[in-house]
Amino acid sequence: MSSFASISPDKLSRMIGTPQAPILIDVRTDEDFAADPRLIPGAIRRPAVEAPQWSAAFAGRSVIVICQRGAKLSHGAAAWLRVAKASAENLDGGFEAWKAAGLPLVPVAKLPPRDGEGRTVWVTRARPKIDRIACPW
Incomplete structure (x- = not known):
């Protein structure tokens, strides 16, 4: 049974x-x-034991914390995030x-x-345009 959080x-x-x-x-x-080096799409990794240090960076944001079985680690990190x-x-x-x-x-x-700031490089055209599709009406 799910908890309220x-x-x-x-x-x-x-x-x-x-x-x-x-x-x-x-x-x-x-x-x-290491046993399964995959992530839920869009997830970032952070060490649970360092949650007191990194939690303030997420103040005012909506966050979902993921651990292996949804028990100890995620509940503790989520508590630190709520404190922040x-x-x-x-x-x-x-x-x-x-x-x-x-799920993917x-x-x-x-x-x-x-x-170092967690950013990736996006590659796109120099002058992107919107491609239009003909409408039947």
Whole structure:
């Protein structure tokens, strides 16, 4: 049964890619991550034990915390985020529940490297245009 501060994998999957999408923070241990080095689309990794240091950066934001099974690590990190004034929930059942539901996962090897501030490089045309499709009316 979900707690008041949890979100189901199904509900989270419908939010990803929308303007209301929360920030996803994966706090799985290095051992758990090494066993399955994939992320939920859009997730960033942060060490759970360092949550008191990094939680303030998410103040005022909506955050979902993900650990292996949705138990100890995600609840602790979410608590630190709430102390830092973030709206934080944990993923009910964690990474394992997401994977069991057959929802998309991204191999870390396929992601572009990030700089010191966590940014990636986007490549686009110099002068992007909108391509239009003919309407039948």
